[in-house]
Structure formats: C-alpha cells, structure tokens
Amino acid sequence: MIRLNIGQTIRKSMEKNIIAVLSGKGGTGKTMVSVNLACILPGAAYSDCDVEEPNGHLFFKPTQLSEKNVDILIPKIDREKCTGCTKCVDFCKFNALAYVGKVLVFEEICHYCGGCTIVCPEKAITETNYNIGKIVQGFFERTKVISGFLNVGAISGVPIIKEIHKQIKEERNTVIVDCPPGSSCAVMESIQASDYCILVSEPTIFGAHNLDMVYRLVKLLNKKCGVILNKCDGNYNPSEDYCLENDINIIARIPYDSELSDINGNGKIAVKESDLYRGVFQDIIKEIEKVLS
Amino acid sequence: MKDKLKLLILSGKGGTGKTTVACAFIRLADSRAYADCDVDAPNLHLACRQTSDPMRKDFYGLKKAYINRDNCVGCNKCYEYCRFDAIYKQGEVYQVDPFSCEGCSVCEFICPARAISMIDSVSGEIMLYRSASVFSTACLKMGSGNSGKLVSAVKKQLYENMEKKSNIIIIDGSPGIGCPVIASISGVDMVLIVAEPSVSGINDMERIIETSRRFGVSIAVCVNKYDTNFKITKEIEDYCNKVNIPFIGKIPYDKRAIYATNQGMSIIDIDCPSGKAVKEVFENINRILDKI
Numbered sequence: 001m002i003r004l005n006i007g008q009t010i011r012k013s014m015e016k017n018i019i020a021v022l023s024g025k026g027g028t029g030k031t032m033v034s035v036n037l038a039c040i041l042p043g044a045a046y047s048d049c050d051v052e053e054p055n056g057h058l059f060f061k062p063t064q065l066s067e068k069n070v071d072i073l074i075p076k077i078d079r080e081k082c083t084g085c086t087k088c089v090d091f092c093k094f095n096a097l098a099y100v101g102k103v104l105v106f107e108e109i110c111h112y113c114g115g116c117t118i119v120c121p122e123k124a125i126t127e128t129n130y131n132i133g134k135i136v137q138g139f140f141e142r143t144k145v146i147s148g149f150l151n152v153g154a155i156s157g158v159p160i161i162k163e164i165h166k167q168i169k170e171e172r173n174t175v176i177v178d179c180p181p182g183s184s185c186a187v188m189e190s191i192q193a194s195d196y197c198i199l200v201s202e203p204t205i206f207g208a209h210n211l212d213m214v215y216r217l218v219k220l221l222n223k224k225c226g227v228i229l230n231k232c233d234g235n236y237n238p239s240e241d242y243c244l245e246n247d248i249n250i251i252a253r254i255p256y257d258s259e260l261s262d263i264n265g266n267g268k269i270a271v272k273e274s275d276l277y278r279g280v281f282q283d284i285i286k287e288i289e290k291v292l293s
Numbered sequence: 294m295k296d297k298l299k300l301l302i303l304s305g306k307g308g309t310g311k312t313t314v315a316c317a318f319i320r321l322a323d324s325r326a327y328a329d330c331d332v333d334a335p336n337l338h339l340a341c342r343q344t345s346d347p348m349r350k351d352f353y354g355l356k357k358a359y360i361n362r363d364n365c366v367g368c369n370k371c372y373e374y375c376r377f378d379a380i381y382k383q384g385e386v387y388q389v390d391p392f393s394c395e396g397c398s399v400c401e402f403i404c405p406a407r408a409i410s411m412i413d414s415v416s417g418e419i420m421l422y423r424s425a426s427v428f429s430t431a432c433l434k435m436g437s438g439n440s441g442k443l444v445s446a447v448k449k450q451l452y453e454n455m456e457k458k459s460n461i462i463i464i465d466g467s468p469g470i471g472c473p474v475i476a477s478i479s480g481v482d483m484v485l486i487v488a489e490p491s492v493s494g495i496n497d498m499e500r501i502i503e504t505s506r507r508f509g510v511s512i513a514v515c516v517n518k519y520d521t522n523f524k525i526t527k528e529i530e531d532y533c534n535k536v537n538i539p540f541i542g543k544i545p546y547d548k549r550a551i552y553a554t555n556q557g558m559s560i561i562d563i564d565c566p567s568g569k570a571v572k573e574v575f576e577n578i579n580r581i582l583d584k585i
Contacts, residue, residue: 115398
C-alpha cells in the first residue's frame with residue numbers, strides 16, 4: 001500500500017469498525033457518547049442495543065423509517081393430538097409449560113428452545129411466531145440509525161440484539177453500538193462482534209465499581225478498550241483511580257457541564273450545537289484511530 | 294400501615310438515583326430488611342456500608358451442556374438443534390460455549406451417542422449481611438443469563454432471614470424493563486419510580502410505568518435533579534396526573550450528593566438540599582403506604 005499521508009491511512013483503518021459503548025452503571029452517558037460519535041464520524045451508523053430502554057432515536061429523530069418485527073417461535077399445542085402425557089412440561093427447563101387438565105403455554109417466559117416439539121411423542125406441538133419487539137431503521141442526515149425496541153412485558157431482548165447484529169455485519173461503514181447497562185448476557189451479546197469498546201464512567205464509587213465489572217467482561221472477551229471519564233467535577237474521581245491502577249487507556253475526560261446536560265436533556269446532539277463538543281468528540285475519534293490503525 | 298410492606302425502587306433509565314434514594318429511605322425508615330436486586334451492577338452495599346462480612350454462597354442457574362469428546366460421534370445434531378448458537382465445531386471436535394448456552398437440554402436429548410450431559414454451573418454469587426438489619430444482595434457472573442432467577446433468590450433470601458417484626462422492606466431495583474425488573478416487581482406492595490427530567494428519562498419512565506401496571510402494583514413517581522430541566526419536570530408531573538399516579542416530590546441536582554456518595558454516606562447524613570428533599574419524598578410515600 002502506498003501511503004499518501006497519515007490521514008488517509010487512518011481513514012483506511014476506520015473504514016469499517018464496530019465500536020461498542022458500554023458502562024455497567026446506567027446513566028453515565030453511553031447514549032450521549034454513542035450518538036455524538038456516530039454523528040461526527042462521516043458515514044458511520046448508530047445502533048441502539050439497549051432494547052429495553054432505547055433512547056438514541058430520541059436524539060436523531062430519524063426519518064425514512066422502515067420497521068421489521070422480531071418474533072420468536074413459541075409452542076402451539078394441538079389439543080386433538082395431545083394425550084396429556086406431560087413429557088413437554090417435564091422437559092421444559094424454563095417452566096413455560098404447565099398442565100392443568102390441558103397444557104398451558106406461558107409465552108412470556110418461553111425461551112424458544114424448541115425442546116417441547118421434539119419430546120412430544122404425539123407430534124402434537126408445532127411452533128408459531130410470537131412478537132417480542134421490532135427493529136426500526138432510519139436516517140438522520142447521512143447517519144443511519146438502527147434501533148431495537150423490546151415490547152413491554154417481554155423478558156429478554158437478546159433475540160432483538162442478535163437481529164441488530166446481523167444488520168451491523170452488513171454495514172460497510174463503522175458502526176457505533178450503544179449497549180445496555182449491566183454486564184449480563186445482553187451486554188455480552190452486544191459487544192461480541194466489536195473491534196473496540198468504549199467504557200463510559202462517572203466520578204462516583206458506584207461508577208468505579210461497575211466500571212470494574214465491565215472492564216473484566218471486556219478483558220474476558222479480549223477486546224481493545226478505552227475509558228471516557230464523564231461528568232468530571234474536579235474532585236476525587238474513583239473511576240480515574242481505577243483506570244490508573246489498572247493501566248487502562250483514558251481516551252477523554254469530559255467535565256460536568258450544565259450546558260451539555262441541557263443539550264442532552266432536551267434531546268439535542270452536542271456536536272451539532274456546540275463547537276466545544278465538536279472538538280471533544282473529534283479528539284475522541286483521533287484517540288480511537290490511534291489504537292485501531 | 295400493615296407490617297412488612299415491600300417498597301421497590303425502579304427507574305427504567307439507569308443513573309437517575311435509585312440507589313441514592315433507596316439508601317436514604319433505608320436510613321430514614323430505619324429499615325431492618327433491605328435488598329439490592331440490581332444483580333447486574335449492584336451498588337447498594339457501597340451506599341449502605343456494612344460493618345460485618347457477608348455470608349457468601351455460589352448461585353447456580355440452570356445446568357449447562359457439556360460434550361464428552363470420547364463419546365461424540367460427530368453427527369452434528371446438537372449443532373443443528375441448538376437455537377442459541379451455543380455449539381461450535383473446532384476441527385473435528387464439538388464444543389459448548391457456556392456463555393451462549395441457556396441450559397435447555399435439547400442437545401442432551403437429541404444426542405444419539407449420549408455424549409452430552411448437563412452440568413452444574415455457577416452464574417453468580419449471593420450474599421447475606423446480618424447486623425441490626427438483614428441485607429440481601431448478589432452479583433451476577435459476567436456475561437451470564439439467569440438474572441431473573443438470581444433476583445428471585447435475593448428476595449427469597451431476604452424474606453427467609455428477616456425478623457418477623459421487620460417494618461418496611463426496601464428493595465433497590467435495576468434499570469430497564471426486562472427479566473430482572475419483572476422478577477423484582479412480582480410480590481411487592483409498591484413501586485417508587487425515580488425519574489429524571491430529560492427526553493430519555495421521561496420516555497423510559499413511561500415504559501417502566503406500563504411494565505409495573507401489568508402487575509397491578511401501586512406506583513408513585515418522584516423526580517431527581519428536577520432543576521436541570523424545569524420544562525420536562527412539569528411534563529412528568531402532568532403525565533402522572535393524567536394517568537392517575539401520585540407525583541410525590543422533586544429532588545434537586547446537588548453536587549453534595551456526589552460528595553456524600555463517595556464518602557460512603559447517605560445524602561441524609563449531611564446538610565444538603567437533596568437530603569432535605571428526599572425526606573419530604575419519604576414522608577409522602579409513607580402517607581400512601583399507610584393506606585395500603
């Protein structure tokens with residue numbers, strides 16, 4: 001490859017990367033960081049994997065929307081064929097089936113493993129689609145916005161996150177993945193395919209404790225990562241101490257700023273509203289490019 | 294007020310102040326029994342400092358599949374039938390990814406060579422602190438499922454170990470509307486939602502109200518950091534009035550709250566505006582609980 005200039009090599013390396021933004025603790029600024037990064041990175045897509053409480057769309061207010069339902073397969077019992085042997089009830093590890101004179105299906109706790117259809121000796125169980133949410137895709141200017149929505153009452157958003165990732169794979173440009181809080185299966189699913197993880201933390205002992213949890217998760221999966229210390233107030237910052245002790249790359253320190261909180265609280269995008277934050281996020285991208293190039 | 298009322302604190306959106314409010318309530322009520330159901334990212338043990346070490350137990354979720362290589366005939370059936378992409382092939386050897394395995398046992402059932410067995414798997418740790426009060430908490434193993442089951446175990450552990458005459462029981466919940474939240478709502482008397490005045494905060498509050506309503510539980514709402522956005526605070530108040538949910542108070546943004554948290558203190562331990570406001574919210578919720 002002929003190197004024309006450094007900028008071009010960097011752009012080359014940033015052609016397609018999956019960058020996950022996570023935090024452990026909720027409310028540290030994952031969505032704020034994800035939305036602004038996606039907005040300032042030319043051609044990048046934004047995807048919201050926090051399907052229980054997706055918020056990115058509130059900032060982008062995307063248009064040209066297309067929707068896709070996400071269904072899981074749940075059992076359907078043919079009462080004519082069912083002899084009441086209860087083999088399916090005994091087999092189901094999730095207690096999604098019960099027998100009270102007839103077999104009852106509790107759709108909301110079914111894990112769609114398909115086990116009951118296999119164990120039924122009468123072939124009385126088939127499967128039928130059950131809707132648990134949707135994926136909505138649209139555009140904000142040139143940014144593609146992909147959001148997952150879990151229905152209220154549905155238990156797990158993991159099938160929706162898996163669907164979003166199928167779409168992420170097809171993207172040709174960099175994708176910013178806004179992850180759910182915590183460190184459970186849904187987070188793991190969200191960061192599996194990522195090339196880089198941004199951990200966003202706040203200056204409290206809560207933030208530092210949960211940063212520790214996600215940092216260990218990211219290490220377990222052998223992901224490259226860096227930390228954004230958000231809401232820095234000039235006082236003691238337990239999250240910063242944690243990064244220094246563990247030799248974790250700090251890619252930015254964003255001070256607590258009532259203007260940013262205003263912009264964000266009102267559903268606006270900081271890099272569109274303020275030169276200061278355009279600079280802050282451009283610097284963050286440079287830091288990530290350094291690691292990925 | 295009837296004995297042993299269970300109050301759960303939720304928010305939908307993360308970081309609105311659930312744990313800070315829960316800790317203040319625990320202190321104000323002199324609660325003798327409380328729990329942290331945010332098993333994904335527990336913090337109440339940091340807010341309500343404990344003086345003694347907890348009793349720790351491994352928490353076993355569903356068993357996970359294990360493939361015995363000596364018996365495996367490489368028929369590929371387990372791979373075909375697994376709905377969770379938990380079985381992968383490395384060379385000629387089939388293996389189980391324990392993080393993806395949901396423990397459904399389909400592969401064990403389908404394997405013609407009986408090469409698959411279901412083995413015990415630790416999916417977290419559950420802790421019980423006993424002092425003048427009983428505090429039940431847990432920590433989910435990284436990347437694990439089973440968070441709903443662990444939440445149920447935390448509550449069960451609390452109920453089994455608390456004194457008969459415990460007054461109000463306070464439970465700190467997790468963000469979101471999924472599995473752990475649903476497990477935490479079942480069986481409580483009241484849900485207090487700590488909302489935040491931002492477009493995200495109000496949106497998530499509506500979703501958690503809808504989720505809680507499905508359980509027929511009493512709901513009340515308070516707003517934290519209300520002075521960061523007066524307009525949306527008003528919208529939250531109007532929304533609550535519209536859907537007939539008591540709006541029981543406003544807590545201001547308060548730098549001293551961060552200070553108190555990092556000192557391991559509650560906002561009611563120091564003289565600060567958020568501490569004063571949370572006392573009012575607490576009095577208001579007591580008035581509602583008295584009628585339950």
